[in-house]
Amino acid sequence: MSRGFVKEEDQEEIPMVPPRADLPIGATNYVTENGLLKLLNEREKLIGDKELSHQDNEKEQRIAINLINSKLQLLSERITSAKVIHLEDQPKNEVRFGAQVSLLIGNAKSPQEFQIVGVDEANISENKISFLSPIARALISKKVNDVATLQIGKEDRLFKIVGVRYDK
Template sequence: MSRGFVKEDDQEETPLIPPRAEVPNGVTNYITKNGMDELLAEKQELIDEKGAIEAATEQEKRIATNFINAKIHLLEERIATAKIVDLSEQPTDEVRFGATVTLKIGNSSNFQTYQIVGVDEADIAKNKISFISPIAKILIGKKIGEKAILKLAKEDRIFEVMEIRY
């Protein structure tokens, strides 16, 4: 049927879904077991939310359902590509994916601790950084006492590995 015979009120916009954190092409989507558990819990929350939709009209319900379905679809794509890394198999004397690393930054006497995690798990407020972040990239392969240098526009920032935990 031609769109010319459809009432304007019947046309619905495709929901605009914010994208998930990007995993660059050709990069494996590594994730911790905890990160996978969080993705699966997020999926279940969306399914529960979809089942509890209350709307004044059928059109509002359809729009809300389409929005949640689109979010679930993006999430399922991410889950399907995720590769869980068993942290117990990581070398305990070297910074690798999943490591919780305590760092001395520059000449500061304060230490900072970060865990290197997957892109979906990264949350700087929880001291979790993505394995594709510049800091994680320079730390991978380092051992206790070794230094990594992050080249910034105006300076070089030196990170010294003080502790590694898995």
């Protein structure tokens, strides 16, 4: 039947699914083992939510399930494309993917610590930065006592590496 003959109130809304963290076309989806585990746990939670989804009316039920299915599809694409980097295989004296890096930023007296992780793991409140971020790109391949420079606006910000380690 043509959509022209369907009552407006009977038409279902297409659920708006928030996009996942940006991963540029052609970029490898690197993840830590913990990052992959988080993605798999997120998928299990969504599957559980789908099974437990009980709405009062059929239309709301379909919309809720469509939303979960859309999120699952995006998540499955990320899981399928994930390339796990095993931290024990990383060079211990060099900043690479998965590194916990202690930095003196500018003239700071005490270091701050960040971990370089995948785009889905990145969370600045947990001091986890994406490997695609400008700061991570400036730090990659550096060693302890090296200084990375990042231009922020018209100012150069200096990041002195005071420690590198790889924790699971």
